[in-house]
Amino acid sequence: MLFLNKYAIGKIDQGVIQTAVEKAYQLVLSQLYNMPDRMHVEDRENTLLLMPCFSEKFFATKLVSVFPEARQHGQPAVNGVMVLSDNTSGQPLAIMDGAAITAQRTGAVGGLGVKLLTTESIQTAGILGAGVQGLSQARYLLYNREIKTLYIYDLSNDAVAGMINTLKQEFSDLEYVAAKTPKQLVVNSKVIIAATTSKSPLFEATPDDILGKIFISIGSFRPDMQEFPSIIIERADNVFVDTLFATKESGDIATPLKDHVIEKDSIKEFAGLLEKNEIFENKTILFKSVGMALFDLTTASAIYQLAIKNNIGQNLEF
Ligand SMILES: NC(=O)c1ccc[n+]([C@@H]2O[C@H](COP(=O)([O-])OP(=O)(O)OC[C@H]3O[C@@H](n4cnc5c(N)ncnc54)[C@H](O)[C@@H]3O)[C@@H](O)[C@H]2O)c1
Numbered sequence: 001m002l003f004l005n006k007y008a009i010g011k012i013d014q015g016v017i018q019t020a021v022e023k024a025y026q027l028v029l030s031q032l033y034n035m036p037d038r039m040h041v042e043d044r045e046n047t048l049l050l051m052p053c054f055s056e057k058f059f060a061t062k063l064v065s066v067f068p069e070a071r072q073h074g075q076p077a078v079n080g081v082m083v084l085s086d087n088t089s090g091q092p093l094a095i096m097d098g099a100a101i102t103a104q105r106t107g108a109v110g111g112l113g114v115k116l117l118t119t120e121s122i123q124t125a126g127i128l129g130a131g132v133q134g135l136s137q138a139r140y141l142l143y144n145r146e147i148k149t150l151y152i153y154d155l156s157n158d159a160v161a162g163m164i165n166t167l168k169q170e171f172s173d174l175e176y177v178a179a180k181t182p183k184q185l186v187v188n189s190k191v192i193i194a195a196t197t198s199k200s201p202l203f204e205a206t207p208d209d210i211l212g213k214i215f216i217s218i219g220s221f222r223p224d225m226q227e228f229p230s231i232i233i234e235r236a237d238n239v240f241v242d243t244l245f246a247t248k249e250s251g252d253i254a255t256p257l258k259d260h261v262i263e264k265d266s267i268k269e270f271a272g273l274l275e276k277n278e279i280f281e282n283k284t285i286l287f288k289s290v291g292m293a294l295f296d297l298t299t300a301s302a303i304y305q306l307a308i309k310n311n312i313g314q315n316l317e318f
Contacts, residue, residue, distance in 0.1 A: 111140025126189035
């Protein structure tokens with residue numbers, strides 16, 4: 001049994017993770033996987049998600065909790081454990097840091113969104129939320145596009161300063177701006193990624209603020225959470241979700257559906273984009289991600305195979 005902590009997982013190349021996420025979407029297209037809707041156990045503001053999934057060679061379960069106030073106790077909001085097993089013998093193969101897997105694969109989900117929904121010429125971007133996922137979104141955004149100015153906004157100025165400091169060490173060739181308001185960020189950015197724990201839309205917008213832009217929402221994963229104002233989905237030319245479960249799970253989709261702002265059949269699965277070479281020029285696009293166990297499975301199996309090959313991690317005996 002291999003044990004992989006966050007340092008071991010952090011050694012894996014971003015390209016490997018993004019390819020693993022792409023593989024998950026390919027499995028969606030071929031339907032060669034077995035994944036139930038994930039189970040939510042809610043306890044006041046806190047949530048435990050149980051995320052099992054089978055593919056041909058492996059199966060995995062992620063037990064992940066989201067405690068929005070965890071930082072007050074010195075813990076990240078997202079915490080958890082990932083177990084990867086062999087799908088022939090049933091043998092557990094690896095235990096991994098579930099928070100690290102989540103951060104990496106979620107960054108890559110956003111990164112692939114940027115890659116397939118934006119043109120290579122985009123120069124401005126904004127990240128709302130300077131927490132764990134915000135940082136990972138920025139890393140995969142900058143991995144995919146040569147951004148010249150990156151705006152970052154968070155309720156906490158310290159979180160923004162910390163994130164800029166971290167990013168500068170890895171990506172030094174761009175200007176970082178600590179936005180004073182979410183609106184300033186939105187007005188100045190071509191692609192806007194939200195990765196917050198907010199329950200209500202992060203800004204109000206006029207059509208001029210949003211048209212022709214790409215909006216990626218990573219945060220809201222409960223019907224009582226929403227990051228973007230409904231005007232975005234109402235005016236969007238295209239709406240994509242990483243899994244159709246998002247239409248039930250996230251307030252960014254469930255609320256506009258309930259309010260009849262949009263109809264369900266205008267919402268498309270992101271996986272469909274892998275089959276076409278569609279280029280989106282000056283379109284208003286919303287991509288809502290809630291995440292799915294299949295991403296964790298393909299990411300964990302890619303990491304496991306590399307770790308075995310390169311002798312990374314610790315062996316544990318049961
Ligand atoms: N789509 C996915 O697959 C996926 C995966 C993991 C986590 N998530 C979700 O992403 C969200 C963020 O997770 P995290 O691990 O980065 O949490 P985190 O606590 O590390 O960061 C959240 C940040 O959002 C900021 N924030 C909260 N409300 C805000 C507001 N109104 N305006 C601006 N900033 C605000 C906080 O100050 C904090 O810095 C959570 O809701 C989590 O469930 C989604």
